[in-house]
Amino acid sequence: MNTETLRYDVVIVGGGSAGVAAAVGAASLGANTLLLEKNPYFGGAATHSSVLTICGLFAQQEPLLQVVGGVGQRFLEKLRDLGRYDGPIRNPGSGNVIVLLDGETTKYAFDQLVLEAGVTPRLHTTVIGAEVDSQQRLRSITCFQHGGTFRIEAEAFVDASGEADLAAFCGNQVRFGDDEGHVQAGTLVMQFGGVSPDIALHRHQFTAAIWQAKRAGVEDLTKDRGMVVRLTGSHHVLALFADERVDGLDSASLTVAEMSARRQAWAYLDAFRKYVPGFKDAFLVQTGPAIGVRETRHIDGEYRLAGEEALAGARFPDAIARGGWPVEIHEPGEAARYKHIQDKSYYEIPLRSLKAKQVKNLWCAGRIIDCDRIAFASARVMGTAFATGHAAGIAAAMYAGLGEANARDVRKELIRQNAIV
Numbered sequence: 001m002n003t004e005t006l007r008y009d010v011v012i013v014g015g016g017s018a019g020v021a022a023a024v025g026a027a028s029l030g031a032n033t034l035l036l037e038k039n040p041y042f043g044g045a046a047t048h049s050s051v052l053t054i055c056g057l058f059a060q061q062e063p064l065l066q067v068v069g070g071v072g073q074r075f076l077e078k079l080r081d082l083g084r085y086d087g088p089i090r091n092p093g094s095g096n097v098i099v100l101l102d103g104e105t106t107k108y109a110f111d112q113l114v115l116e117a118g119v120t121p122r123l124h125t126t127v128i129g130a131e132v133d134s135q136q137r138l139r140s141i142t143c144f145q146h147g148g149t150f151r152i153e154a155e156a157f158v159d160a161s162g163e164a165d166l167a168a169f170c171g172n173q174v175r176f177g178d179d180e181g182h183v184q185a186g187t188l189v190m191q192f193g194g195v196s197p198d199i200a201l202h203r204h205q206f207t208a209a210i211w212q213a214k215r216a217g218v219e220d221l222t223k224d225r226g227m228v229v230r231l232t233g234s235h236h237v238l239a240l241f242a243d244e245r246v247d248g249l250d251s252a253s254l255t256v257a258e259m260s261a262r263r264q265a266w267a268y269l270d271a272f273r274k275y276v277p278g279f280k281d282a283f284l285v286q287t288g289p290a291i292g293v294r295e296t297r298h299i300d301g302e303y304r305l306a307g308e309e310a311l312a313g314a315r316f317p318d319a320i321a322r323g324g325w326p327v328e329i330h331e332p333g334e335a336a337r338y339k340h341i342q343d344k345s346y347y348e349i350p351l352r353s354l355k356a357k358q359v360k361n362l363w364c365a366g367r368i369i370d371c372d373r374i375a376f377a378s379a380r381v382m383g384t385a386f387a388t389g390h391a392a393g394i395a396a397a398m399y400a401g402l403g404e405a406n407a408r409d410v411r412k413e414l415i416r417q418n419a420i421v
């Protein structure tokens with residue numbers, strides 16, 4: 001262990017959409033903020049698992065209703081500055097509204113957002129432990145880099161790790177998946193190149209191709225109805241079919257899933273080349289890099305948001321974010337199942353669902369906030385993660401400065417930072 005201890009006002013663990021938003025929110029309030037990320041770039045699932053369609057920035061409602069602003073909006077403006085934002089895209093069938101990303105622009109946009117806000121970034125750093133004092137305050141965390149381990153102290157922390165690593169390390173109650181330990185499917189995202197730019201992509205053609213390939217004896221094809229979308233700029237085609245049952249906390253399970261999903265990717269390539277018009281010369285540009293893990297741990301917070309509340313468009317006095325994406329459930333090998341939010345509008349998320357129940361100076365953000373399996377199936381998306389991250393960062397910065405973070409002040413600061421609450 002390196003004996004030097006670093007000190008900050010606020011430390012954020014995990015640099016996905018939630019963590020970046022938390023760091024920018026905290027630094028914009030004047031906190032000396034450190035953002036830790038184990039990968040060599042920020043972006044989380046967007047950049048590390050090629051999840052290149054942001055959901056949840058807009059509700060399904062007509063006319064278009066934006067439900068996430070603040071750091072999420074600043075990210076869109078960054079994409080526009082870099083020439084890679086074509087505006088929101090509505091699926092005329094489902095009404096779902098997404099924003100298309102490109103991986104490299106996303107990495108660079110996150111770098112710029114973090115640096116411009118005055119956050120100290122630290123990539124290639126994995127948090128591996130935490131020390132909590134007798135007052136249930138998280139005092140310091142232990143990090144790993146190839147040069148050895150080191151400690152960091154802070155007044156307040158945000159867990160935006162996607163797996164609730166920090167909450168688990170400091171002894172806050174966490175649970176794996178739903179009350180029965182069931183988690184949503186993992187999926188290895190595939191990117192295909194060499195696809196004719198002239199053909200329109202129809203989902204039913206892919207389903208028909210998969211059935212045909214199965215009849216012809218091609219094995220290793222799990223799902224026959226998945227998402228297919230053409231990316232901006234490159235004309236590459238993004239396809240989500242290769243599902244796996246995976247425990248994202250267990251490296252043995254992840255290893256089996258990664259290898260099995262790669263086998264699937266080559267089988268899908270084979271099927272599409274043979275049976276989908278325009279795919280004759282297709283090739284795999286990339287899988288992953290990592291299998292996308294939708295769900296592992298959730299924190300025990302001060303309030304568990306229920307699916308009925310999300311679906312009914314609930315409002316809360318301590319609301320700090322809006323969830324506008326429908327409930328979207330993925331079981332391995334099955335088509336996604338959707339449930340709509342009342343009036344195709346949005347529900348609110350209370351600050352209490354972000355506050356760790358047992359540890360005083362810890363907030364959580366993104367896909368690990370306290371919600372049941374139905375609410376999770378909506379709140380997990382990246383647009384909503386921007387919003388919960390932004391709020392968690394501001395709450396942590398207020399606690400670091402004042403020793404408390406009440407919802408009224410967090411809301412006021414969110415509004416000052418152009419968030420939508």
Ligand SMILES: Cc1cc2nc3c(=O)[nH]c(=O)nc-3n(C[C@H](O)[C@H](O)[C@H](O)COP(=O)(O)OP(=O)(O)OC[C@H]3O[C@@H](n4cnc5c(N)ncnc54)[C@H](O)[C@@H]3O)c2cc1C
Nearest residue numbers: 014016017018038044045055127162292293366367380382
């Ligand atoms: C296959 C798949 C498809 C999806 N499709 C969509 C979609 O189309 N649109 C959409 O909006 N959402 C989609 N989602 C959901 C969405 O990607 C995630 O729920 C969202 O990325 C959550 O954001 P986050 O910031 O909470 O977590 P993540 O994006 O997972 O980021 C967490 C970050 O923390 C880092 N980290 C973890 N542990 C540590 C540690 N101990 N030390 C340091 N760093 C650590 C990770 O490396 C990662 O960068 C999909 C998810 C999957 C898996």
